[in-house]
Amino acid sequence: MFNRTEVAEGVSIFTRKTEQFKTVNFSIKLKRPLNTVEAANRTVLTNVLQHSNQAFPTAAALRMHLDDLYGTVLYLDTTKTGNDQVVLLNVETVNDHYLKQGNVLKQVLTLMNKVLFEPNLTEDGYFQPSIVEREKEMVIERIQSVFDEKSRYAQKRLQEIFRPNHPISTSVNGTVEAVQAITPQSLKQTYEKMLAEDLVDIFVIGDIDEEEMVAALKEAFPFKGRKRFEKAPIPTSKATAAYTKETFDTRQGKLHIGYSTPVTFEHEDFPKMQIFNGIFGGYPHAKLFMNVREKESLAYYCSSSYSAQYGVMYVMSGIEQENEEKAIRLIDEQLEAIREGDISDLEITQTKAMLKNQLKEALDSARGQIELFNQYRDLKEPFTVENMSAKWDAVSKEDVVRMAKQLNKEAVYFLCGEEAE
C-alpha cells in the first residue's frame, strides 16, 4: 500500500500515490516510550511549536500564512499507542491541480521544516517564557475539561480504577502537576531529545510523484540516524476496586464496566475477539443494543468497545439512576448468553459483514489509510482487506463462545446523579 524508504537508521518515509483525494496529506510521527513527565512536556511542546516559529513569530503571522496557502491545515498533537507516546505533525493541503495558481505544495514543505526545526526561541536559546506559560494553561484547561463531559469523565475514572499506573490510565497530556512543573528549559531538553532520539516515520499520500516527494522530504526533514528500540511489554496492573459509585449533580447515570482478556492485537485469536465484540455490543444489531435499549428501553446507548492493544474491553451506557442494578444484570445476562452459545447464524453473518464494510470504508480516507497501515504493519502477514476478511470468515460460533468465556469482568464504575431531595 505504502512504499517505504529508510533514509537513516530509525527514520523512514512512507509514500503512496493515489488520485483518490483532492488534497495531499502528511503525517510525521515521532515515537518514544510513554511516561507522565515526558508526556506533559511533549504535549506542551506541540502547542508551543504550533503557536509560532522563527519565520512566523506570532500566532497571527503563522495563521495568516496558512490562510494564504489555501487554508492548509497544520497541527501538532500527542497520542499513545501501546506503551509508547507519539508526537504528530499532521498537514493537509490542497492539490495545486485544482487551483488557478500553483506552487502551494513546495511552500507547505518549507513551512513544515520551519515548524519542526526553527522554533521561536529567545536569545539564550530557550522557548519564549510567555508562550510557554500561556500554552501550559491551555493544556491544564484541556486536562480539567474532561470533568465537564460526564461520559468522558466516567470513562477516565473507570480506567484509573481498572488499570492504575498503567498506560491505559496514563494521559498523553500528563497531569496538571506535571504540566505546572514545565519550564522553558525542560521543554528545550524534551525538544532536542525528540529530534535526536525518537523513532521517525513520515507518511505522505496524494496525487504526488513519489521519487520527487522522497527527495523533497529528505531535504525538509534532515533527521540523523538514531537507535531503534523494541516495543516495551505492557506492564501488568490490577483493578483497585470491583465496584465504585460516585455522585455528581447530573440527571443521567453513567455506567462503565471494564473487562480483561488475554487476547491482544498480536494474539492469533484477535479476529475472533473482534467478532465477539461485534455480537456483544459493537453494533446496532448487537445483544446489548437489542436488549438493553430496544427490548427494555433502559438506555439510549449501550455498547461495548474492544481496545486490543491492551487486551481490554469496555461496556458503557447512560441510564436512569434507579435502573443501575437492572442494567448491570441485563449486561451480565448478555455475556452469559453468548457463553452458553446463544448466538444465531444471523448475528455472526451480520458482524462479519459489518467488520469488512467498516475496514473498507476506513480506507476511503487518506488519514484512514495512513492509520490502518501504521497499525497493522507490525503483523507478520501483509495487511490487506482480503487477509483480514479471510480471518473473520474462519471464525465459528464455538470460537465466539470461547472468547466470551475468556472475558473477565474486573471493575464497575457508576457515576450517579444526586438523589432527589
Place this chain on the structure above:
Amino acid sequence: MEKIHFDQLEETLYHETLPNGLDVYILPKQGFSKTFVTFTTKYGSIDRSFVPLGEEEAITVPDGIAHFLEHKMFEKEDGDVFQKFSEYGASANAFTSFTRTAYLFSATNHIEQSTNTLLDFVQQPYFTEQTVNKEKGIIGQEIQMYDDQPDWRVYFGSIENLYEQHPVKIDIAGTVESIDGITAEHLYTCYNTFYHPSNMLLFAIGNVDPEQMMETIRTNQANKTFAEPQPIERIVVDEPKEAAVSNRVLHMDVQKPKAYVSFKAREVSLQGIAMMKHELAIELALDLMYGRSSDFYEEVYQKGWIDESYSYDFSLEEGFGFAMVGSDTAHPVELQEGVKRVMNDAAKELPFTQEDLDRVKRRKIGFTLRALNSLEFIANQFTRYKFNDMNLFDIVPVIEQLTIADVERAMTSITGESQQSTFTIEPLQKEAKA
C-alpha cells in the same frame, strides 16, 4: 437523466425528478470503495404548526415529534431495520435537525439491496401505541444525556435567548414531558404530511454506477402509489428582529464557566444564489473579526480569556439565523464584552481591507476543496443547499466573486446591538452542598 458537469472540480452529477416528485441525485466518485446514500425530507423540529394533508385547519403537534418519528421509522412489524442493513454490512443511521430529517446508510457491497431497504423502510410507516410508548424511555434517556452536556446547553441556551416565538428555540428532541404526549396518530399525521416523495431528496455518492442506481430507484418508486402531491402549508410565526432575552446564566456541575455571545440575523428570507452569497459573506466577516488570525483572537489569547474550546459559527435557514462566538473561560463577562465590542466597532467602520478578505477567501476555498473529499459532507450539504434552492458546487465560484462591498452589506444583518445576547454557564455554588 440530466448530466451536470463541474469543470474545475472534475465532478459529474446526475439528476432526475421521478413522476412521484422525488428528486434523485447521483455523484460517482472514482477510487472510493464505499457508497453513501441519504434520503431526506424537508421536515424538521421547527415544523410544529401546519395544516395536515387533506385537512383545512392548522394544528400544533407536541415538541420533539420530528425526532421521535425518525426513531420510530426504524421499527417495523417484523423487527428492527438495523438488522437488515447489518446483514448487508451496511451502517445505517438517521438525524433530525431544525429543518430536515435524514435517513442514510454507507456500504461497500450490496448497494442495490440497501438502497431498496432505505426507500422501503422510510416509505412504510408502522406505528402502534405500544411501540410509541416503548420509545419514550429511550428518547427520555437521549434527552437527559444532552441535558447533562454543558456544550449543548450553552448552544441551545443561546438560541433560546434570541427567539421569542420561532420554534427554532425549542430543543430538537423536545422534553421528557412533551414527548410523553406523543401518540401513534400524531406520528401518522406528520408522516403523511411531510414524507411525500415530492418533499424529499435522495442523494447517492461514491462507488456507484449512475444508470444502474437510477434504474433501481425508478423501479422501486414505480411499484408504490402515493397521493397527489400538495403544497405543504406551514404556519409562520411573527418574530421580532431583536433578541428576546439579553442575558442569562445557568449553573451546572462544571469546572470552568462557558461564555457565549449570540447575534440574531435580520435577513432570513433569502433563497438561492443570493442566500449563498449572503451566507458566505457573513462567514468570511466572522473569520476576519474572530478567526485565529484576527486581532481579537490574539488579544483574548494573550489575556488568557479563551482556551482550546473557543469557537464561532453562523447558521442560516429560511426564517431564522444566528451567529455565535464563545469559549470556556474564567473571565466570562470580559470575553463577552470583548466579542460585542468587535461587532459594534465593525458596524461603525469596516475593520478590514480587500487584501484581508482575499486571504480568508483563499482559506475558505481550501476548506471547501478539502471538505469535498468527504462523501458524507457532499451528500448532507448538497441536500441542505438544494432545500434552499442553492447548489453546493457553486460555493467556490461564489467565494471567488465576493467583494468587500458584499461583505459590508451582508454584515448589517447581524450588527444591531439589540440583536445581541449573552449566555453563561457557571459552576455550581459548592458551599451550598456542604
